[in-house]
Amino acid sequence: MARMTAARAAVEILRREGVTDAFGVPGAAINPFYAALEASGAIQHTLARHVEGASHMAEGYTRARPGNIGVCVGTSGPAGTDMITGLYSAIGDSVPILCITGQAPTAVIHKEDFQAVDIASIARPVTKMAVTVLEAAQVPGVFQQAFHLMRSGRPGPVLIDLPLDVQLTEIAFDPETYEPLPVHKPAATRAQVDKALGMLCAAERPLIVAGGGVINADASGLLVEFAELTGVPVVPTLMGWGVLPDDHELNAGMVGLQTAHRYGNATFLESDFVLGVGNRWANRHTGRLDVYTAGRTFVHVDVDPTQIGRIFAPDYGIASDAGAALRLFVDAARELRARGGLPDRSAWAAAAQERRARLQRRTHFDDVPVKPQRVYEEMNKVFGPKTRYVSTIGLSQIAGAQLLHVHRPRHWINSGQAGPLGWTVPAALGVAKADPEAPVVALSGDYDFQFMIEELAVGAQHRIPYVHVLVNNSYLGLIRQAQRAFGIDFQVDLEFENVNSPEAGGYGVDHVKVAEGLGCKALRVTEPRDLAPAFERAGELAAEHRVPVVVEVILERVTNIAMSATNDIGAVVEFEETATEPWHAPTAIRTLKP
Numbered sequence: 001m002a003r004m005t006a007a008r009a010a011v012e013i014l015r016r017e018g019v020t021d022a023f024g025v026p027g028a029a030i031n032p033f034y035a036a037l038e039a040s041g042a043i044q045h046t047l048a049r050h051v052e053g054a055s056h057m058a059e060g061y062t063r064a065r066p067g068n069i070g071v072c073v074g075t076s077g078p079a080g081t082d083m084i085t086g087l088y089s090a091i092g093d094s095v096p097i098l099c100i101t102g103q104a105p106t107a108v109i110h111k112e113d114f115q116a117v118d119i120a121s122i123a124r125p126v127t128k129m130a131v132t133v134l135e136a137a138q139v140p141g142v143f144q145q146a147f148h149l150m151r152s153g154r155p156g157p158v159l160i161d162l163p164l165d166v167q168l169t170e171i172a173f174d175p176e177t178y179e180p181l182p183v184h185k186p187a188a189t190r191a192q193v194d195k196a197l198g199m200l201c202a203a204e205r206p207l208i209v210a211g212g213g214v215i216n217a218d219a220s221g222l223l224v225e226f227a228e229l230t231g232v233p234v235v236p237t238l239m240g241w242g243v244l245p246d247d248h249e250l251n252a253g254m255v256g257l258q259t260a261h262r263y264g265n266a267t268f269l270e271s272d273f274v275l276g277v278g279n280r281w282a283n284r285h286t287g288r289l290d291v292y293t294a295g296r297t298f299v300h301v302d303v304d305p306t307q308i309g310r311i312f313a314p315d316y317g318i319a320s321d322a323g324a325a326l327r328l329f330v331d332a333a334r335e336l337r338a339r340g341g342l343p344d345r346s347a348w349a350a351a352a353q354e355r356r357a358r359l360q361r362r363t364h365f366d367d368v369p370v371k372p373q374r375v376y377e378e379m380n381k382v383f384g385p386k387t388r389y390v391s392t393i394g395l396s397q398i399a400g401a402q403l404l405h406v407h408r409p410r411h412w413i414n415s416g417q418a419g420p421l422g423w424t425v426p427a428a429l430g431v432a433k434a435d436p437e438a439p440v441v442a443l444s445g446d447y448d449f450q451f452m453i454e455e456l457a458v459g460a461q462h463r464i465p466y467v468h469v470l471v472n473n474s475y476l477g478l479i480r481q482a483q484r485a486f487g488i489d490f491q492v493d494l495e496f497e498n499v500n501s502p503e504a505g506g507y508g509v510d511h512v513k514v515a516e517g518l519g520c521k522a523l524r525v526t527e528p529r530d531l532a533p534a535f536e537r538a539g540e541l542a543a544e545h546r547v548p549v550v551v552e553v554i555l556e557r558v559t560n561i562a563m564s565a566t567n568d569i570g571a572v573v574e575f576e577e578t579a580t581e582p583w584h585a586p587t588a589i590r591t592l593k594p
Contacts, residue, residue, distance in 0.1 A: 002174050006139040007167035008036040010100070010160075012175035013143040015042045019071055019098075021433060023048055023057040027075020029102030029115065032167035034073075043071075046433060046462050049454040051079045053426035055086020056452075058097040060390065060430025062090075063413050066218040068434055069150060075102040077115025080161070081122060085420050088126040090157040092417025093239060094216055096150035099123070103163040106134050123159040132161040136169035140178070148181035154304040155216055185303060188320035193328040196275065196299045196316055197336065203273030203297065205348050206232050207252060212239030212416070213278020213303055217323035220244065220409040222330055223277065229333040231345030233352045235264060237279050238401060239416045245385075245407040247589050252352045256285040257564040257572070259401035262359035265569045267352045277301045278322035281311040282416065287569040301325045357590040360579040361562065363403055364586055369556040370528050372396070372471055373576065376403035378531035379441070379469065380587035382539075387411065387439045390428040393419035395477035396445040399561045405589060422451025425468070429459050429548075432466045439539065440466035446494065446509070447476055453514060456548050460519025465542035465549070467535070473555040474507040481560055495557070507554060515550040522550040 004012075010033065014022075023046045026034045037043055048054035051074040058070025074083055080101040090097045103109065104116035109132070123130035128149045133142050139162070146158040200206050214223050220243045227234050227244065233252035236243050238259045244251055253264025274296055279285075281300075286292040289312050300307075300314040301322065308317035318325060336342050363377035376399060383389075385407035391397040392415045406412045413431055415423045428442035449470050458464070476492035483489060494508050501510035515522035521541045525534045531553065538549040560575035579585040582592045 003170050003172055005032065005036065005167060006136040006169050006171050007032040007162070008039065009140050009171060009173040009175070010143055010162070011036040011040045011043065012173070013140060013178060014071065015040065016175065016178050017069070017147045017180055018067065019043055019069065021046065021061060022071040022073055023054040023061070023430065024073030025051050025054060025075070025079065027079060027102060029076035029104060029164050030073060030100070030162070031102075032164065033100065033102065033162065046458065048426070049457055050452060051082040052085055052422070053452050053455040053458070055083040055097065055099060056089070056423050056426035057430035057433070059086060059090050059095050060413060060427035061434045062095050062097055064388065064410060064431045064434035069147070070097045070430060071100065072097060073100045075115070076104055077117050080119035080159070081117065084123060084126060085418070087123055087157045087159060089415045089418040089420055089423065091126050091128070093415065094155045094212060095157070096155040097157045098146060098150065099157060099159040101159065101161045102167070103132060103161045105165040106163045107165070109163065119161050120159065126157070127159050128156040130159040130161075132163065133166055134163065136166045136171050139166065139171065140173050144181055148183065152184040153186070185321035185324065186305065186319045187324035188301065188318050188328055190328055190332070192318045193325065193332050196318060197329065197332050199297060199299055199316060200230065200232065200273060200275055201336070201341070201343055205271045206273040206275065206345070207268065207271045208232050208234045209237065209274055209276040209279050210234055210240040210243045211237045211277065211279025213322045214240055214243050214326070215409045217278065217321050219323035219326050222323060222326035224248070226326055226329045226333055229330065229337060230342055231349055233267065233349050235268060237282070237285055238414060240279065241401070241412040242406040242409045246405045247407065249353060250349055253356060254401065255569060257287045257567065257569060258284055258398045260569070260572065261402065262361065262572070262574075262578070263352070263355040265572060266355050266359055269570055271296060273297045275299045275301070276314070277325065278303070280307050286311070287564060287567045291568050291570055353590065357593040360585045360588050360592050361402060361574070362577055362579040362584040364584055366528055367556065368527055369554050370526070370531070372399050372555055372559050372561070373403060374528045375469065375471055375531060375553050376400055377587050378528075378535060380405055382532050382535040383439065383441055387441050388413060388431055388435065389441055389443060390414070390424055390431055391443040392423040392427070392448060393421060393478070394445040394448055395481065395559070395561045396443055396448070396471045398478070398563065400443050402562065405587070421448045424448055425452050426455045426458075428466050428468065429455060429464050432464045442466060442468040444468065444470050445477060446470065446472040446474060446511070449511065450509060454518065456515055456518040456520050459548040463546040465546045467538045467542055468548055468550045469535070470511055470550055470552045471555050472507060472511065472552055473557050473559070475557060477559070480558070485565065505554065511550060511552045520548045520550060521545060522552065525551060525553045
């Protein structure tokens with residue numbers, strides 16, 4: 001039997017579980033693992049500038065391609081605690097990432113040794129498993145179990161904490177005969193699917209709500225096929241955006257309090273039946289449950305049985321992986337269609353598209369400073385359907401979701417449940433690392449951008465190009481808008497006169513200089529007519545120099561983005577004038593019908 005250190009065994013297992021990349025920051029307590037990583041030579045490591053950044057890179061990496069599992073590595077103590085935010089983001093959005101931390105030697109963990117903290121206990125609420133391995137011989141089994149758990153049921157993150165002496169201990173391990181454990185996912189039965197399909201067929205105005213679970217299951221094609229067989233319009237959630245193209249005739253638009261379309265909410269409120277697949281009825285999607293559920297029958301399909309009934313009790317629930325359920329839904333629908341048993345939904349689907357042509361938001365403004373809506377209009381013109389968008393939180397993300405177009409799964413990558421500021425830069429780097437050939441475009445407000453701005457240097461050092469659209473109003477815009485309900489505008493203004501950069505015009509931080517100082521390229525735009533040329537030039541610079549390229553757009557200081565102030569999807573406030581002429585929304589999916 002081959003003998004090797006437990007650290008080397010861990011690296012060999014990573015290889016055999018399909019890991020080719022890792023993100024992290026070395027330190028004294030994890031150096032044996034790094035020594036094994038170097039000796040292996042099979043896993044490419046990207047050095048982050050902050051371990052929280054490494055965790056977000058791992059999440060972006062996972063979400064870019066089916067089957068990916070991002071790995072982040074850090075030393076003991078604060079490295080692990082810094083990565084808790086990444087673990088929280090990952091578990092909230094059902095994203096498998098593996099966090100590996102170093103730890104003080106086993107004999108002194110309980111003695112308040114330097115940087116010794118019970119990271120497993122801290123991480124347990126935001127992981128599927130968090131364990132400090134105290135016996136070196138257990139390392140192979142723990143790593144094997146970690147990959148099994150990350151892939152089984154509802155996907156999610158795992159933390160493995162390795163004490164220094166455990167990493168260095170030699171164990172017997174044969175990597176050549178190692179095999180991953182079988183993945184377990186619950187699967188619907190035909191009887192369950194027949195019952196649900198019967199309920200859908202009995203409805204007059206049904207909708208399908210497609211969540212991130214459909215994308216996690218790599219089942220977008222099945223979802224589209226089922227929708228086309230039945231003729232039922234589809235509402236993608238924010239995490240499911242891209243599950244079918246935005247220009248598909250059955251795309252009814254998104255629903256919710258913030259990241260929603262006017263036509264999406266209007267169509268949903270006309271519906272009488274909802275089949276939810278791989279979604280969790282997030283509160284920003286549903287708003288007030290009495291409004292959301294009134295007059296509708298619900299069927300909920302989710303891989304996690306405990307999600308069914310968690311937010312409200314559906315009329316029928318099915319615990320199943322989205323892909324397994326949709327395969328049966330497609331089979332059942334085909335058979336029913338062959339017997340002439342599927343109702344004609346053409347009038348209902350056409351009504352949804354008619355709303356799409358009427359209920360639009362205006363994007364074309366020539367104001368200076370620039371109105372944010374114009375930014376997304378120009379992004380739609382320049383960035384094509386292959387673009388992978390990355391964003392996290394704020395008015396920039398909300399307006400982007402309302403106005404941008406996404407045509408493919410995994411092309412809108414967003415931290416939905418946690419929404420941590422600073423997520424966008426490292427996540428975009430992880431996405432670009434996972435798919436170097438695809439154009440990656442990140443979207444941030446100025447505050448999100450400043451939180452982990454140092455990670456831009458990672459892109460410069462490791463030659464990871466992408467374009468970062470930075471909309472700068474020098475405000476905590478979403479919080480300022482929320483403070484309107486309290487009659488305050490307090491501690492949300494980021495504006496100041498920068499004595500080193502008068503060209504910043506009182507907006508404070510000179511993001512162009514900072515980005516350039518971190519080894520990246522940057523452009524500043526102050527007029528609407530310069531947006532498209534700047535976006536095109538940014539793509540050229542990214543390709544030429546293989547570094548991140550920041551396009552900073554100087555926005556008007558205050559813009560209130562459409563959202564509900566009463567938690568009611570039927571009462572979304574449109575602060576700006578809506579589109580009344582086709583030229584008001586020139587990049588809308590449907591030409592406006594006044």
